[in-house]
Amino acid sequence: MIFETNTQKAGITSAGGDGSGERADRRDQPVVYFVLPCYNEAEGLVHTADVLAAKVAHLTETGRISKQSRILFVDDGSKDDTWSIIRNLHERDAHLFGGVKLSHNRGHQNALLAGLMTARAYGCDAAISMDADLQDDVNAVDEFIDGFCNGNEIVYGVRSARKKDTWFKRTTAEAFYKVFEWMGAETVPDHADYRLMSRETLDALSEYHEVNLFLRGIVPTLGYQTSKVYYERGEREAGESKYPLKKMIAFAIQGITSFSTKPLSFVTGAGLLSILVAIGMFVYVLVSLGFGHAIAGWGSMMISIWLIGGLIMLSLGIVGEYVGKIYMESKHRPRYRIETTL
Structure with missing residues (x-):
């Protein structure tokens, strides 16, 4: 020691x-x-x-x-x-x-x-x-x-x-x-x-x-x-x-x-990232249409849906953790109750 x-x-x-x-x-x-x-x-x-x-x-x-x-x-x-x-x-x-x-x-x-x-x-x-x-x-x-x-x-x-x-x-x-x-x-x-x-x-x-x-x-x-x-x-x-x-x-x-409240800031970051991805996909669609690739888009659409859906669920989960803590704190319930003391 x-x-x-x-x-x-x-x-x-x-x-x-x-x-x-x-x-x-x-x-x-x-x-x-x-x-x-x-x-x-x-x-x-x-x-x-x-x-x-x-x-x-x-x-x-x-x-x-x-x-x-x-x-x-x-x-x-x-x-x-x-x-x-x-x-x-x-x-x-x-x-x-x-x-x-x-x-x-x-x-x-x-x-x-x-x-x-x-x-x-x-x-x-x-x-x-x-x-x-x-x-x-x-x-x-x-x-x-x-x-x-x-x-x-x-x-x-x-x-x-x-x-x-x-x-x-x-x-x-x-x-x-x-x-x-x-x-x-x-x-x-x-x-x-x-x-x-x-x-x-x-x-x-x-x-x-x-x-x-x-x-x-x-x-x-x-x-x-x-x-x-x-x-x-x-x-x-x-x-x-x-x-x-x-x-x-x-x-x-x-x-x-x-x-720490940093996980809440991750929600904002995830939202901004989703917007950037969406802008990127929009540019990709425009370029694809310009080159005559009309079929293109199904795969990127599915990836975007899953990405955005995952980010939303993750963000809701993080916010939910803090809301749950606020809910528990607002009750002011005793943290423990002693039944017997020797």
Whole structure:
């Protein structure tokens, strides 16, 4: 793992001064909540809990974090025994293990936000979000804590390599980050949702009320001083991936359309291109008639119809994505509803 520091835009400090004294105190043995969204993770959840419990025990014994730190599992409407296992873990050690049960499946991003906001409500100094499949290297947590103690408000876990990914997944991931950057949106390449966020940044995140959540794009816009910890992502311990190709594509579209309006400008460009093609075809028809080629035109007409029809459908689809988001935002529905909290 490699530790890298990067200072971004200055964040807003707490009211009543610069808040430096308060922050300094909280960085000495901070209360850290580990937030893990879970969806049908019954197969490997006990092992995940044991690994994290050992890590928390080590950090508390060495005085790195407070003994008030805990592990918070968020059940995103699982259909298996995930919640029963979380409840059993809480009964085994109510001080260490907490749980949040959403009343309905709301997706990974909403489940993660629910956990982060719960950790904030219970007064954590920092929250570390990670997946429940242990693909994220838990040993990187030590450097997360170092980054926080050194004054960083956000510490990103960034993959050092993608050697274990297939060629297709590696190529599409690289393409997504390049397109996302080209669209004018801000993100951290090769970073998923493995990160540490301080209480200040959680307060700032709570002010974002959009329904179409894409935390990988929102968090970098918060500003504050940040750093990166590079680690190697491992294999999934148990169960199946919750992000097949279909969900990955939907997630990419969600991210792009949530942070950039450039696709709308493509509609205008496509319209202009169609007009130019139409003008070209008109000139072609005139030239053909001038040379006495009266039969010419059927093929070009069919190509034009398909081209224009495709551009129209593509444009309507892009506009529809944004109209759909406006529709969802206008309802002001809650992003999640917590049924039970342990």
